[in-house]
Amino acid sequence: MNQGVISTRYARALLKYVGEISDGDILCRQVMTLAKGLDDLLQLRALIESPAGVDDEEKVSLLRTSLGGEMHPSLEKFIRLVLENGRAKLFRQIFHSFTGMYFRSKGILRAKLVSTVPSENLEKALTAMVKEKTGCEVLIESSVDPELIGGFIFTVDDVRFDASVAGQLDTLRRQFIQKNKRII
Secondary structure: OOHHHHHHHHHHHHHHHHHHOOOHHHHHHHHHHHHHHHHHOHHHHHHHHOOOOOOHHHHHHHHHHHOOOOOOHHHHHHHHHHHHOOOHHHHHHHHHHHHHHHHHHOOEEEEEEEEOOOOHHHHHHHHHHHHHHHOOEEEEEEEEOHHHOOOEEEEEOOEEEEOOHHHHHHHHHHHHHHHHHHHO
């Protein structure tokens, strides 16, 4: 069976369960923290995904430690269920699918802004524009990348708006190559 389908089913089950409890926001924040930890820390990911060497109890302990020692009881039950079913390799996919589903169910769009310098005004303007167009709240994750030379890259769901100088230079380079191929 397709891993994407499996991870989506687990994420949907967790979302359904979260809808039944009152502290879903806490659980979602913990899932986001775990997803980021598994994305950023390759050694942690290797330990969690390893079928041998580290038993399930140690994996739960590692994940709890990555949350600062406190894990929502429902999340711990869910993690144990995933481990019992031998699906530890899908944790990252499950967690990312869950957070996307959770935010959509709450009417919140997640966005990512990459700019050359931090700009609160740009964040506010983009948030207002997206909110006006969609009617949804916007949660922006900002980062700085000086390699953009100038401008910004703004991504909402699967839509990417590249207003960076580096992106425009790359577009010009590709157009120049295409036109030169036609000449020859």
